[in-house]
Amino acid sequence: MSHTAHIRSHRKPRRSASRVAMRAGVAGGVLGTLAVAGSSASANAAEPVTQTLELPTLTADLAAQVAQSADATEQAAANYRLGAERDAAAAKAAKQAKADLADAKKKAEARKKAAEAARKRAAARAAAERASRTTDRPTLSASVGVGSTSTSVSTATGSAAAVISFVKAQVGKAYVSGATGPSAYDCSGLVQTAFKQVGISLPRVSQDQSTAGTQVSLSNLQPGDILYWGGAGSAYHVGVYVGDGMFVGAQNPSTGVVERPLSYDPPSGAVRVL
Structure with missing residues (x-):
């Protein structure tokens, strides 16, 4: 035994096992926290890179979808206009056909009346000629x-x-x-x-x-x-x-x-x- 062992102030305090374990746990927790923080920081630092690499692909797909939607809308509008033009043309043709038919009927009736009048005139002339021959x-x-x-x-x-x-x-x-x-x-x-x-x-x-x-x-x-x-x-x-x-x-x-x-x-x- 040391000659100063009996003096309390020079005696090294003994560390209890629980305090050592607690300190070790705290240190481990701190280190774990730092590791997690580091990992999170690394992940956060790497995340913009990952997003930056994927952004052009997403943007191109979205642009293609928008273009396709615009094309489809334009085609639908063109089809609607074409259908409207066809309907208008059909209505106009039907109206003209109706007018032409009415005109044709009028002309046919006029020709019929003219032919009937000509027939009556011819019959009258023939009768007059016969009467004249009988008289002459x-x-x-x-x-x-x-x-x-x-x-x-x-x-x-x-x-x-x-x-x-x-x-x-x-x-x-x-x-x-x-x-x-x-x-x-x-x-x-x-x-x-x-x-x-x-x-x-x-x-x-x-x-x-x-x-x-x-x-x-x-x-x-x-x-x-x-x-x-x-x-x-x-x-x-x-x-x-x-x-x-x-x-x-x-x-x-x-x-x-x-x-x-x-x-x-x-x-x-x-x-x-x-």
């Missing part, structure tokens, strides 16, 4: 059957007989405009077909048939002569004189092919081709 030739009907030998008692022979036989055989058949037989005829179709039986080729229409042969007087008719109504070259009807003051013709849709006396509808003139 009063002796024709009186001479039929009792007049000159040429119109009353002539007997057809040869080609004339064949023509007369043919037209009489068609009596009772229908009148059809443009028809040339065998079941129906119009007036010039009957005449053309009749003379075709004897090898004579005549024009197809009344106007041309009225100038196809030699003009003859109505007072000097012979069986087989072609009768015409209207002017020579502008005749509107033809028939065949069959003798004894009679003629055969395809008159109209109501009567068909008939045999009638000249007084029934006195002709304007006649031509001879036989």
Whole structure:
């Protein structure tokens, strides 16, 4: 033992185990705190770097999304405008079509009225011409059957007989405009077909048939002569004189092919081709 051991002030105090442990714990806690603080400081110091590296990627994605949204909005607006323009065009076209239809109906009605008026005028002219012919030739009907030998008692022979036989055989058949037989005829179709039986080729229409042969007087008719109504070259009807003051013709849709006396509808003139 030291010679100063018995003096209290020079004796080294003994540290208790609990105080040493406590101090060690405190020191450890401080060091742990510093470590955590350091780690946190390091993490906080590194965080801006990490955010700075990721920011361009996020910004580019966001810009792309914004651009896509803008494109979609613009496309939607364009589609809306296009649809509106189409609707407007369709409405305008429908309105124009309706107006055109109404105009077409008016024009058709006007044409119909004009055609009806023309038909009535033509019928009136024909009636006037018939009345005029009756007035101008009063002796024709009186001479039929009792007049000159040429119109009353002539007997057809040869080609004339064949023509007369043919037209009489068609009596009772229908009148059809443009028809040339065998079941129906119009007036010039009957005449053309009749003379075709004897090898004579005549024009197809009344106007041309009225100038196809030699003009003859109505007072000097012979069986087989072609009768015409209207002017020579502008005749509107033809028939065949069959003798004894009679003629055969395809008159109209109501009567068909008939045999009638000249007084029934006195002709304007006649031509001879036989």
